[in-house]
Amino acid sequence: ERDGYEHYMLKEINEQPNALDRTVSGRIGNDGSVSLSSFPPGTFADVRDVQFVACGTSYHAAMYAREHLIEMGVPAYTFRAGEYATAPAPADEDTLVVAVTQSGETADTLQSVRHARDAGARTLAVTNVVGSTASRECDDALFIRAGPEIGVAATKTFSSQVAALSLLGERLVEDVTGEPSPDRAERGAALRRLPADVQRVLEDSPVAKLADEYRGRDAYFFIGRGVGHPVALEGALKFKEITYEHAEGFGSAELKHGPLALVTEDTPVVAVFDGRHGEKALANVEEVRARGAPVIAVAGEGSRKVREIADEFLPVPDTHPDATGVLANVQLQLVSYHVADLLGRAIDKPRNLAKSVTVE
Numbered sequence: 001e002r003d004g005y006e007h008y009m010l011k012e013i014n015e016q017p018n019a020l021d022r023t024v025s026g027r028i029g030n031d032g033s034v035s036l037s038s039f040p041p042g043t044f045a046d047v048r049d050v051q052f053v054a055c056g057t058s059y060h061a062a063m064y065a066r067e068h069l070i071e072m073g074v075p076a077y078t079f080r081a082g083e084y085a086t087a088p089a090p091a092d093e094d095t096l097v098v099a100v101t102q103s104g105e106t107a108d109t110l111q112s113v114r115h116a117r118d119a120g121a122r123t124l125a126v127t128n129v130v131g132s133t134a135s136r137e138c139d140d141a142l143f144i145r146a147g148p149e150i151g152v153a154a155t156k157t158f159s160s161q162v163a164a165l166s167l168l169g170e171r172l173v174e175d176v177t178g179e180p181s182p183d184r185a186e187r188g189a190a191l192r193r194l195p196a197d198v199q200r201v202l203e204d205s206p207v208a209k210l211a212d213e214y215r216g217r218d219a220y221f222f223i224g225r226g227v228g229h230p231v232a233l234e235g236a237l238k239f240k241e242i243t244y245e246h247a248e249g250f251g252s253a254e255l256k257h258g259p260l261a262l263v264t265e266d267t268p269v270v271a272v273f274d275g276r277h278g279e280k281a282l283a284n285v286e287e288v289r290a291r292g293a294p295v296i297a298v299a300g301e302g303s304r305k306v307r308e309i310a311d312e313f314l315p316v317p318d319t320h321p322d323a324t325g326v327l328a329n330v331q332l333q334l335v336s337y338h339v340a341d342l343l344g345r346a347i348d349k350p351r352n353l354a355k356s357v358t359v360e
């Protein structure tokens with residue numbers, strides 16, 4: 001069942017090229033135009049603003065999706081569903097509330113959708129499970145087609161959520177602003193190349209050889225800017241879930257406002273570069289290096305300066321920044337997996353956690 005893999009998590013990490021292929025197949029034209037059968041052009045012409053509601057890893061996918069929308073001038077906000085469920089944001093019929101939920105059964109996310117519906121908002125589920133409660137209760141559903149995920153730690157569903165949300169994002173940009181994204185063709189090409197690029201990361205990753213060197217430290221920090229920020233949060237979440245080591249993710253901009261006090265020689269810092277915020281991101285790395293922290297950088301393979309400054313360099317194929325985060329995240333999945341494996345953790349069933357959280 002695990003196809004010879006020791007854990008479902010590793011199997012599912014390795015399934016990402018196929019999962020992503022299914023997510024995007026038939027949905028992107030050569031010019032980067034998006035065709036989503038349930039959402040023809042104009043579907044979202046009446047949308048004024050977008051509210052994402054989600055938990056955990058799915059929340060990170062939502063943060064990732066928001067980057068493109070706000071850059072293109074579409075007002076978009078992310079809410080942790082656990083908070084929205086008790087304190088929903090104001091919404092009306094011009095608001096599109098997008099529930100991002102792999103299982104489609106997360107109680108807080110469903111509760112958020114019910115609030116949104118009561119407020120008159122339009123609701124859309126982005127989910128992996130056909131027939132799930134979210135897909136039935138929302139006005140519409142976009143299926144990410146990742147295939148079943150058994151490991152408690154979400155891996156391939158994150159990648160497929162980001163890819164599906166990228167398609168939805170382009171549809172929203174075009175419908176809401178009346179113009180395609182100026183880099184639509186490059187974004188589309190990067191998405192179509194993503195399965196092959198992920199395959200390259202999986203084949204060439206140096207992580208298995210590095211993990212031993214970095215296990216057993218005081219704490220682990222993950223930082224990033226742009227889409228590197230949600231990827232840093234996701235890297236830290238996965239790391240704490242399956243290694244049980246203390247890990248925290250921050251937007252790099254937050255470092256100076258507190259977390260830097262915790263940085264020492266015994267706190268490896270994993271820095272995610274999205275290829276867009278070079279100078280500032282490098283400055284943040286200098287700040288932690290000055291405190292003696294070992295830096296593990298994840299960046300496009302052509303990032304010469306990053307390669308020079310980092311103690312360890314985890315390269316990903318150079319591509320559009322919106323795809324770079326997904327590739328960087330694959331390296332981080334492998335970091336968590338290999339450290340947890342060396343520590344002998346119950347990788348597929350981490351203590352205290354359930355695959356889907358059906359209570360509020």
Ligand code: F6R
Nearest residue numbers: 056057058101102103106153154
């Ligand atoms: C982390 C993880 C959880 C889920 C969260 C939401 O690895 O899997 O954080 O992402 O419980 O689940 P869904 O997407 O099913 O709503």
